[in-house]
Amino acid sequence: MSWITAEQALAQLGTKPQTLYANVSRGRIGARPDPDDPRRSLYRQEDVERLAARQRGRRPARAVAAETIAWGEPMLETAIATVVDGHLLYRGQDTFVLAVKATLEEVASLLWQSSAPPDFGGKAQVRQPGMPAAYRTIAELAATDMPTTGRIRNVLIADAARTVSSLAGALAAPGNGPIHMRLAEQWNRPEAAEAIRRALVLLAEHELNASTFAARVTASTGAPISAAVLAGLAALSGPLHGNASQSMAGLVEEARRRGAGAAVATHLRQGQTLACFGHRLYPEGDARAPALLQAFAPPRPFAELARAGEALSGERPNIDFALAAMTAAFTLPEDAPLQIFALARSVGWIAHALEQVETGALIRPRARYMGPKPKIN
Template sequence: MTLHLGKTPVGLDGIAAAETVLSHVDGQQGELIIAGARVADLAAGSGFEGVTARLWSAATKRSIGEANVRASLALARQRAFARLPELLAATAGLSIIDGFRAAVAALRPEAGLDDEATIVGACPVIAGALVQRARGAKPVAPDADASHAADTLRMVRGDTPDRGEVAALDTYLVTVSDHGMNASTFAARVVASTQADLFASVTAGYCALTGPLHGGAPEPVLEMLNAIGTRDNIKPWVDAALSRGERLMGFGHRIYRVRDPRADVLRSAIERLAGSGADLPFASEVEAYIRTALRQKNPERVLDTNVEFFTAILLDALKIPRQAFTPIFAVARAAGWTAHAREQQRTGRLIRPSSAYIGPKP
């Protein structure tokens, strides 16, 4: 391939790095398809174990049932808890976000478990242990009879969630389980393309997720809502922020040119959360005014609500600490990362893009 300086796509925009059956993002139509189904349909009719079974089955070309995934993840959570002293040894002195990275990197194969299950099952155990340690408490042991969403909430919060809370987190886990060739998934596939194992691939994916341009925006959404404070302050605060050229968190997306379809799925989940403490009317007024203000400021550039806006509200309503938002995202996305890594190992080749040299020549 001949590179023409000035015509090289910056950031690999529009370049297909792989063929996949796992997920498809249509930015013009505002559609996300995961393993053949629309995200809204999956969120309405499939739990996290179900969507994980779809992803792993599609990636490996083996039929993996939901019941099998549920049993494997339950066993993997128990195995990870037994190994917590070893895993947490690598996290001393680190924040929850950085400690999660170190603990995931310390994972290794477990007898009787596929590596996919070992990784996905360990993620909520690690996240819960780090949150409890930050509170000065002991880790909460997993419950093999609980769903992945229910056990995640138990271990992170240290109490027993109600059905509505479990359903809300389950919807979140399904909704963000995979999302095309995003930065973290691409990182995982690049590592997998070298035939490195899934543990190295997922560690790379999580490292990419921690960057503020990928998975780091939900917490600033809450900071923005707190700064606005009252309904009377919505217009003056937003107008002032836009006049200073500040980015409004939770709006705009690299791919979507219309509303992020995941935003409405999570909004519906919040509406079903009875007594959650989330002030959805206030957040909705903020969202509505920001969308109007952005259209007026940049009519030629569509900046609509993205998944991070309602992610922040949902996770906060579930009483998940803000410092754990990124690890909780990883609890969900680990299903997609492991599937993409397997697919890359099975069907792909070494990912080795070219670059356009613009330096001096001898």
């Protein structure tokens, strides 16, 4: 792997430094500190060459092949959700309109195409609510539930409602009220209920992301609905997905000490990715973020970082930024974004599981072997 200086990268790209920093922030160009001068950064030559070739209208075959599994192939047909002109649509309905009043239960009815909102209520609650309990609860269901093969849709939707209900019982207060109210009660933050409701609606589904793909592959084997949710939970736990909002902690602390502008500038000059800014599906900015931020007043460091980040990188805050800001605004548990993400996205995972079951197809890609030459006698 080869690394080049900013000057060399800019010469190949023919762009301004701000564009180079934006490409680093978006994850398109890898960067690392220069070992000879930590104040400067080096940039991955292969990434720069790929972007330069794209701008010239041609791309190396090896670059095309390498990118097919990242924001490319495989592509699966779905009628559940898509992003069009910056708008996230659930079965054709604009989520930013749904976020004004809808509950997660109503969104589940829409995504699952059920005749009525499912019942996610329950009196049972684990001894210590939280993500460890959520994993244990869903894992036990996955080990004991029936497979999906040979069972009609209404029965599978009943399994789906029981799975989400069990997940809610591991995270939220017991009861029959909407999940957002039960989460606010569990955290003793009733004033946060409206923001939580919006977040649940906006996060319920997002096309074929990493955790949804994991859930859909699992469902394609005929595994139980709860097993698909368990697969989604496993993928969601990564720092590049459901835990992304926690990556803002260092930037927020630096903004408190030195000011937002200085914090952002330092990150960009060092070639560091600006956490929780930008999203590849939303070139003009992740519209889910302002839809959630409308529900509360972001704390001062977050408001200042939003302005400084956009001014210096050209990128706008994304939904992970909004979740981190919400957590700080209402003093929610540190992993509240992951808990909200898990409850919300479980509805989307199940929608994809149900759709995949209807296809009756197994998802089984092939691998391109790049190892030592086989020795066959």
